[in-house]
């Protein structure tokens with residue numbers, strides 16, 4: 001253990017640091033990173049950046065890739081690539097992504113749904129007049145790892161770590177409950193199994209190591225909060241498919257009533273896929289996608305908010321953001337949109353590389369903004385090979401999961417009657433772009449529907465309609481889960497074929 005000085009916004013404090021952990025991990029456990037959208041060591045977000053005021057370490061490979069020579073000479077480093085050393089003093093540079101919330105109605109809020117995602121927490125108060133006031137914040141656990149498995153492994157390192165992750169979620173949920181004192185039994189909290197286990201302070205061993213198992217199946221009310229209230233937790237389907245999926249499926253069956261077979265694809269840090277083969281037969285699987293689709297971990301990525309580009313269009317001036325872009329940041333669906341254009345223009349190849357030869361006049365015009373392997377679109381924004389590769393990895397993991405699930409269900413994706421796209425990409429995504437990037441087979445966009453955050457919609461439905469809770473509990477029992485993670489033979493044999501921006505044949 002050693003002491004280092006940390007300065008943030010002009011205030012300095014001394015912390016006791018663990019030299020076996022990275023500086024970023026030390027700063028996370030000391031709670032310096034609340035609200036900062038970290039990629040947790042992937043090395044792409046730059047939100048863990050610090051300026052070493054004393055004893056700067058030699059730049060790491062990721063530092064060299066991320067910072068300019070000038071920034072490196074000023075002592076800038078990525079905190080996730082260095083362990084603390086004696087006598088160091090650092091200044092924090094990451095910028096908080098402020099939580100977003102405003103009341104949308106003067107009417108009394110009657111019900112509350114909360115969706116705890118691995119990267120973000122979102123909620124909605126349903127008012128008497130039917131309006132919904134939405135809010136969102138970065139999941140405060142994010143510094144412990146970008147995905148579920150890394151959070152679970154962080155928590156298993158020590159009771160102190162586990163308690164920290166539990167406390168962070170409990171505090172976040174409490175801050176939402178404090179927005180309005182709702183009477184008992186009008187709240188529902190959905191999320192994947194790990195998030196719900198952390199929130200409820202349950203033993204995570206069954207989720208962390210093989211053979212995986214659930215010892216808690218949800219579908220019950222729990223007492224939560226500093227002024228205790230009963231909160232409904234939707235049913236969990238398997239160690240990897242949770243209340244977010246059962247709540248979302250409940251909402252789809254209630255509000256859309258689709259014909260089978262259909263697919264629910266919930267894009268988040270974890271991708272969850274449910275194949276509805278008949279009204280009483282569902283199979284599901286989940287794949288780790290990482291936080292890129294939430295806009296986290298990409299050089300100019302951001303959760304969507306006003307001023308963040310969520311889509312691009314081609315104009316006579318080249319490629320431009322669809323709406324106001326004063327932040328210079330791009331959401332996950334913004335990156336998908338941008339890449340969709342670049343691939344259709346053949347400026348980016350199926351393997352994710354910029355193309356220089358044989359371009360159309362418009363592509364040639366845009367290509368003048370590509371220098372040293374980076375496409376600049378004004379301001380500080382640029383798209384480089386690392387960001388493209390992050391999206392390509394997401395696409396590969398997703399289509400691997402989809403092919404696996406369809407094989408288990410003995411159905412070709414072409415035979416699906418409809419595809420519901422939910423989650424992080426939600427309402428801002430364009431189906432043609434997803435098809436262009438190869439997330440779905442050619443021709444799928446006409447039967448695909450963007451349905452937004454179905455986990456949250458389901459949570460609001462289940463908060464307000466107790467009759468639907470019985471359907472949710474029954475659904476939890478009907479969904480059979482198939483674990484792709486245990487099929488290492490399938491993954492190693494197939495993954496390379498999915499690392500292309502096209503649907504595998």
Ligand code: FES
Pocket residue numbers: 024038039040041042043044045046047048049078079080081297
């Ligand atoms: S947490 Fe270090 S680059 Fe993202």
